[in-house]
Amino acid sequence: MTERDGRAGAEPEPDIDDVIEDLEALEELVDRPEERERVREAMQTARRADRRRVVGRIRDAFDLRDAGEAAVGAFLFGIPMVVEGGTTEIGLAIAGSPVAVALTGAIGLVFVLGILHAARFEAVEADLLAGVVPRRLIGILAVSGGMAVGLMTLWRRVDWSQPEVAAAQCLVTAVVMGVGASLGDVLPE
Known part of the structure; x- marks a missing residue:
């Protein structure tokens, strides 16, 4: 042996x-x-x-395995956001201000891009949709956004009879889940 x-x-x-x-x-x-x-x-x-690098190297394509890693990261980071009342309070506070909603989304996007940039995702040219948009970025945003909306709705943390407020509450959760998803995707195995 x-x-x-x-x-x-x-x-x-x-x-x-x-x-x-x-x-x-x-x-x-x-x-x-x-x-x-x-x-x-x-x-x-x-x-x-x-x-060993703290942040892993990114492969050429965002595949099912990457989506799974992103989902695990999003879930681990997002669960506290889903179960805590502060998330719904923040969403309620920013819902009436398009500027606050846009800034919240922009902050989340900057965090995700920063984490992916540390893993040099921009060097992967084969992973672009329409030759412009990184598939990895879209995948991470879709996983974190979908999981935020899904869990917040499933666990009745949002009331969709007030769509502005519900969307803002889901956005707050999605920002944190996006950070978790990008870390889950790029951290070494």
């Missing part, structure tokens, strides 16, 4: 430690100081490459 995966006879997948071991062995074999220095530089690069 192998140490890494526990399967008998299975060859373990090489990792960065294997690369560093090979480079250390190579360092012993080279005889010129400039060659030894190049090997040491390669070892330093390998060690830096092994550092």
